[in-house]
Amino acid sequence: MLTWEEFEKVEMRVGTILEVRDFEKALNPAYQLTIDFGELGIKRSSAQITVLYQKEGLIGKQVIAVVNFPVKQIANFFSECLVLGLVGADKTITLLQPERAVPNGLRVA
Template structure:
């Protein structure tokens, strides 16, 4: 039996341009024991946008020590999200691996913090 490949609903170019995805460097990562699902509290340097906080469920593949210094792709215009007493300001992006763990989306070479995905 042949299944059809997954086809996302198309969007316009203008719709895509509304999503603000920027690179930032993780400068701090610590455990977030109050989160319902295992997560870290991250502080990300987004260059001209300043330091932003994020809650990230990436504990299966990364330790806090490994995260510091990594550049990651962040969605910066989703609005803030209250998670317990923590206010998450950006969404750090990643992909689910075959075991359901998140693999961070990263540039393959260093770029300036705050650079926008084009």
């Protein structure tokens, strides 16, 4: 079991997607996302969400991400946060989002 103190170390924040690019060097189809986390700044992430989401529809969408993991190199790209989603039986990912627009950087509690 995870302790409350351990859970509190995971910093999940809301951010708005500013830019989406195809990640051509990824092993599995993915996008490179640029996300605004308000006072935490701009972070980049790789996300395997190409099945349910088109690039144009992601711009301006708010998402939830873990922002305090170490940077992870994926091919020639450095992912600075982990965008969270629900994994379906067919491995498609549905993004976690706030139910209404909120300020970027708010922490999940």
